[in-house]
Amino acid sequence: MPIRRRAAFAAPLALLPAAARAQEGFPGRPISVLSGYAPGGVTDITSRGVAERMGRELGVPVVVENRAGAATAVANTAVAQARPDGYTLLMGTSTLAINPGLQPTLTPKEPLRELAPVGMVFRTAFVLHVHPAVPASSTAELIAWCRVNPGKLNFGSSGTGAVNHLAQALFAQAAGIEVTHVPYKGGAPALLDLRAGRIQAMFQAVLEALPSLRDGATRGLGISSAERAALLPDLPPVADALPGFDVVFWQGLFAPAGTPAPVLARLGTALSAATEDRDLRARMAEHGVVITTGDAAALHQTLATETTMWGKLIRDAGIRPD
Template identity: 65%
Template structure:
């Protein structure tokens, strides 16, 4: 009689592996922990939990979402990088993995590309470039022209120095050749309060933070930071329609500790693909300004490498330092 090991090897050779095997036996052998660097309640937490629930249905084991905020998400990333590489501890990593090596090189993991194994993409979400109504610009081109005519007189907020929306502002400032003042806040909410009040004149804001004030007319949305239009604001064009190639988004992807067995990574990638291609989940998260994106481990590895270089160059050239 053919033993279990022979069947497993035959399945691998044929490309058929219904359940991944790890050094501990069949995987997953127990609940899987998905660590995230953000506190519960925000859109990042909502999207992570929705994706985890869909993956859980495929794996047949519970997925426990474990928020570990702190250290610009380095607390969560370090925990996973140092975990046993058996597929039972995963990281929902973000753009900060590409930003931190240049912005805060003392944080761990110092090189996520070497200490975390990419599994696949999860989603992207852009920012809304919106202005206080006192600013007469109604398009990206008009804003650039107005800023050039009024150098140093426009104040733009962000959710903090080195945050993705701050880096979008720096990229916009560089590509447009304008002089605007960056005002960092401790989060997007206080920046929006000052934007509504006219104490700052604009910002790149997270979609769900910007939508209420845009819809009530307290601010004017003039552009989206991604290359593609946002279904929630279909009439608002991308910055890239004025500044070719402009693309600044917040993304998340799934990672495991380096050393995780390849069959486990393959199985994880397969169930993540099922989640990101789920039409119902896509529609549900699109209502939150989140665009699920399918991309395998190689795609995520390239994205991390490309953005580590591009954001790092921007941080160094602009002399950005953490607060």
């Protein structure tokens, strides 16, 4: 009789769908996190730090795979089309909000529907800095100078449609000024020309701008985020001159749409543990990165808000990819 009872209770477990049984044991093998950027940059360094900390929490290796190309669409597409089991994730960035408006043929065409948010990872601001020959020592003075000299300020960026280009376009729109956009293939060549005076202004990631600011080759006027940057605490937000201005490059963790809720919850818990880790936060702060604790809802809201914001700006300013 006891044997029959055990068999009767075991039968329903055996009949559970394979997907349900897999969820119960998640994670049972290494997890891949795809990044749309090449190794070595701030995005990659942060991805690896977060992945390593998540791995300790989950008890399996969490491995970052760099798949650069097509404005991060190579990595984005691979994850959007992956099996929704939690073993293939994406370190998505601001490009997910930009690509639908700038390059609508890239996939995923609707990231809000094709990806499932897990949680926020980081925000990093841009420095508005200028060549010393520019007669402005504050954001307000730069705006005033541009109003008197329309189109004369050559404003560099790391490429058409890059976040620092859109920051410049939003800045000009909000201030009601006309500037000349000069796109480069990356931030390094743009910085060289800024230091040489061949362009006069640029929004640039804090860590990239620091050496030029410290040796006096450029002058910092403001920070693009609503809050001050830890590495440049004396630099006021651009929002002091343009209320509401808040532009950052962000990164968040995503899974394919359709990933089971229990799996997303487990990943979210591990991500939260990683982003709250004091040692990781301190290490990333040295790179000008503000590790951000934010759940799936916060990431979804960020993506939704910026998709609308950048889409409107791209249409209004007539921005087209090179």
